[in-house]
Amino acid sequence: xxxxxxxxxxxxxxxxxxxxxxxxxxxxxxxxxxxxxxxxxxxxxxxxxxxxxxxxxxxxxxxxxxxxxxxxxxxxxxxxxxxxxxxxxxxxxxxxxxxxxxxxxxxxxxxxxxxxxxxxxxxxxxxxxxxxxxxxxxxxxxxxxxxxxxxxxxxxxxxxxxxxxxxxxxxxxxxxxxxxxxxxxxxxxxxxxxxxxxxxxxxxxxxxxxxxxxxxxxxxxxxxxxxxxxxxxxxxxxxxxxxxxxxxxxxxxxxxxxxxxxxxxxxxxxxxxxxxxxxxxxxxxxxxxxxxxxxxxxxxxx
Amino acid sequence: xxxxxxxxxxxxxxxxxxxxxxxxxxxxxxxxxxxxxxxxxxxxxxxxxxxxxxxxxxxxxxxxxxxxxxxxxxxxxxxxxxxxxxxxxxxxxxxxxxxxxxxxxxxxxxxxxxxxxxxxxxxxxxxxxxxxxxxxxxxxxxxxxxxxxxxxxxxxxxxxxxxxxxxxx
Numbered sequence: 001x002x003x004x005x006x007x008x009x010x011x012x013x014x015x016x017x018x019x020x021x022x023x024x025x026x027x028x029x030x031x032x033x034x035x036x037x038x039x040x041x042x043x044x045x046x047x048x049x050x051x052x053x054x055x056x057x058x059x060x061x062x063x064x065x066x067x068x069x070x071x072x073x074x075x076x077x078x079x080x081x082x083x084x085x086x087x088x089x090x091x092x093x094x095x096x097x098x099x100x101x102x103x104x105x106x107x108x109x110x111x112x113x114x115x116x117x118x119x120x121x122x123x124x125x126x127x128x129x130x131x132x133x134x135x136x137x138x139x140x141x142x143x144x145x146x147x148x149x150x151x152x153x154x155x156x157x158x159x160x161x162x163x164x165x166x167x168x169x170x171x172x173x174x175x176x177x178x179x180x181x182x183x184x185x186x187x188x189x190x191x192x193x194x195x196x197x198x199x200x201x202x203x204x205x206x207x208x209x210x211x212x213x214x215x216x217x218x219x220x221x222x223x224x225x226x227x228x229x230x231x232x233x234x235x236x237x238x239x240x241x242x243x244x245x246x247x248x249x250x251x252x253x254x255x256x257x258x259x260x261x262x263x264x265x266x267x268x269x270x271x272x273x274x275x276x277x278x279x280x281x282x283x284x285x286x287x288x289x290x291x292x293x294x295x296x297x298x299x300x301x302x
Numbered sequence: 303x304x305x306x307x308x309x310x311x312x313x314x315x316x317x318x319x320x321x322x323x324x325x326x327x328x329x330x331x332x333x334x335x336x337x338x339x340x341x342x343x344x345x346x347x348x349x350x351x352x353x354x355x356x357x358x359x360x361x362x363x364x365x366x367x368x369x370x371x372x373x374x375x376x377x378x379x380x381x382x383x384x385x386x387x388x389x390x391x392x393x394x395x396x397x398x399x400x401x402x403x404x405x406x407x408x409x410x411x412x413x414x415x416x417x418x419x420x421x422x423x424x425x426x427x428x429x430x431x432x433x434x435x436x437x438x439x440x441x442x443x444x445x446x447x448x449x450x451x452x453x454x455x456x457x458x459x460x461x462x463x464x465x466x467x468x469x470x471x
Contacts, residue, residue: 067416075419078451079460081354086363131363137408137415139371146367153324160318167321174328179369182335186348186373186407189437197375200404274371 038161038294042154045168045284046115047107049151052280053122054103056140056273057096068093072134082133092134099125099148115155122148140273146175147277154284165291172285173248176256176278177241184238192235195228203227208268253286335368342440349374349435349442354410355462376409377402379432390432409433413448419458426450 057064072089085091099122106118126144129135150172157164191197202211203223214223241259244252260275260282317325338344347356348365352374356362379390381400389395393402405412412418413431422429431446449459 071417071420074456075423076455076457077414077419077460078457079354079414081359081362081460083359086359127367130366133414135415136366137411139369139407142367142369142371146369149324149327153320156320163318163321167317171321171324171328174325178328178332178335179371181332182369183371183373185335185339186370186437188339189375191375191436197372197404201372201406205403 037298038291039159041287041290041294042157042161042164043110045287046151046154048287049147049154049277049280049284050103050107050118052283053144053147053151053277054100054107056144056276056280057100057103059276060140060270060273061100064096068096068134077133079133086131087133089134092129092132095125095128095132096135112155116152119148119152119155123152138273143179143274144277146179147281150175150281151284161291161295165288168288169250169253169285170245170248172281173252173256174245176253176260176282177243177245179278180238181242184235184242187231187235187238192231193228195224195226195231198231198234199224199227202230202267206268209266250286250289253282257282257286331368334365339437345437345440346442349437349440352376352408352410352435353433353442353444355442355444370407372406373437374407375436376405376407377434378405378409378412379430380412381430381432382427384430385432390434409435410444410446413446413460419448422448422450422458423452423456426452 068089072092076089077087079087099118102118102121106114109115123145126141126148129138129141130145135141153171154164154168187193187197203214203226206212214226218226237259241256244256257279260279264271264275316322338348347361348370350356351362351365352370354362356365379385379396379400379402381397383397383399385396385400389397389400390402396402410431410433412433413429427450429448431444431448433442433444433446435442443465445463445465447461447463449461451457451459
């Protein structure tokens with residue numbers, strides 16, 4: 001089977017410019033003075049989460065754009081498992097483009113009403129793509145769905161800053177932990193515990209990072225042993241991140257970010273489409289404890 | 303509840319209705335993720351979702367939001383001619399045009415995702431997809447046939463065929 005141009009996206013993500021970058025990586029000097037306002041803390045948290053969510057979708061746009069607009073439209077699959085709406089190429093195209101357009105508009109807007117509509121669109125679009133014939137298999141849309149639910153929760157809290165400060169980080173950690181729990185449970189099978197699955201998926205089939213070098217320098221037996229160690233470490237690591245929900249805090253969220261960045265680094269940069277939205281809500285959730293300080297500052301100066 | 307009282311920020315109050323619902327949704331999803339694989343029928347159902355073989359689309363769609371990244375041991379065999387069990391057991395017995403690989407999840411992605419359907423229309427011939435997913439002691443095997451249709455509107459017809467052996471969900 002020859003590799004199709006749509007089969008294996010390869011573009012690096014490291015240089016991808018994030019929209020609204022000054023918001024993501026730190027407030028501009030002019031904004032620093034108002035950064036203590038509670039609404040500003042929520043605004044920054046939302047924009048961080050949204051920017052990473054959108055970056056996750058944009059990073060694969062060169063794959064999805066020709067796929068949704070050419071392959072799915074011109075070469076439909078006729079498969080009686082899916083109802084007509086869940087097989088329609090127009091539905092998958094709208095479910096992909098709609099959240100991108102509305103999300104980008106919300107990223108450039110400070111209108112909470114638009115934020116709420118955008119989050120509803122993000123949630124609906126990713127849920128549709130989770131059950132659509134053309135996209136059900138891409139984990140991007142499962143993590144995007146849960147991350148957008150968290151953003152929808154955030155932007156519908158209004159001025160309940162106590163609620164946001166207390167539950168925002170916990171809910172963000174709960175979403176991340178749920179994703180890793182699903183991954184860990186599904187690997188509790190001999191194919192993963194003895195390393196066979198990872199041996200094939202990574203050490204035999206992957207053409208990026210260190211895997212070609214390992215294949216040419218190590219014996220099959222050594223690779224299998226390495227795969228077993230790697231596989232068990234992944235299972236234990238996924239359960240560990242799932243367990244972090246019991247200790248949810250700013251530190252556990254930042255630790256989760258480090259773990260997800262590591263996973264992307266050792267796998268494929270395209271995993272950022274799956275992890276990006278989770279990294280976004282982790283960073284956003286880690287900012288929310290600042291609300292306490294912001295409210296105190298706001299009360300002291302008023 | 304609007305507040306700007308710093309004292310209230312330190313109070314670990316009960317979540318309001320929307321927050322409580324979000325906690326319940328997450329807890330329900332986590333419970334399903336843990337409980338379903340604990341019993342045989344649940345494992346078969348989950349394996350069936352990765353083969354598009356649940357009792358109905360509604361059941362499948364309801365399970366889709368549950369995270370299942372890199373779940374199960376999944377293998378795929380693709381061949382223009384039917385393959386026997388023996389050929390699939392040993393890759394050295396595969397015909398030259400056949401290929402096999404492991405897939406991280408949803409082995410059906412090999413036939414429904416990417417540009418494979420376009421390639422089939424441009425090189426028109428039927429293609430057999432054999433899928434195998436294992437989880438614990440459970441195993442599901444499926445056989446799909448993809449047939450390009452070259453009428454005025456090109457399309458690819460997906461048919462599930464019975465397997466001569468292998469457990470069925």
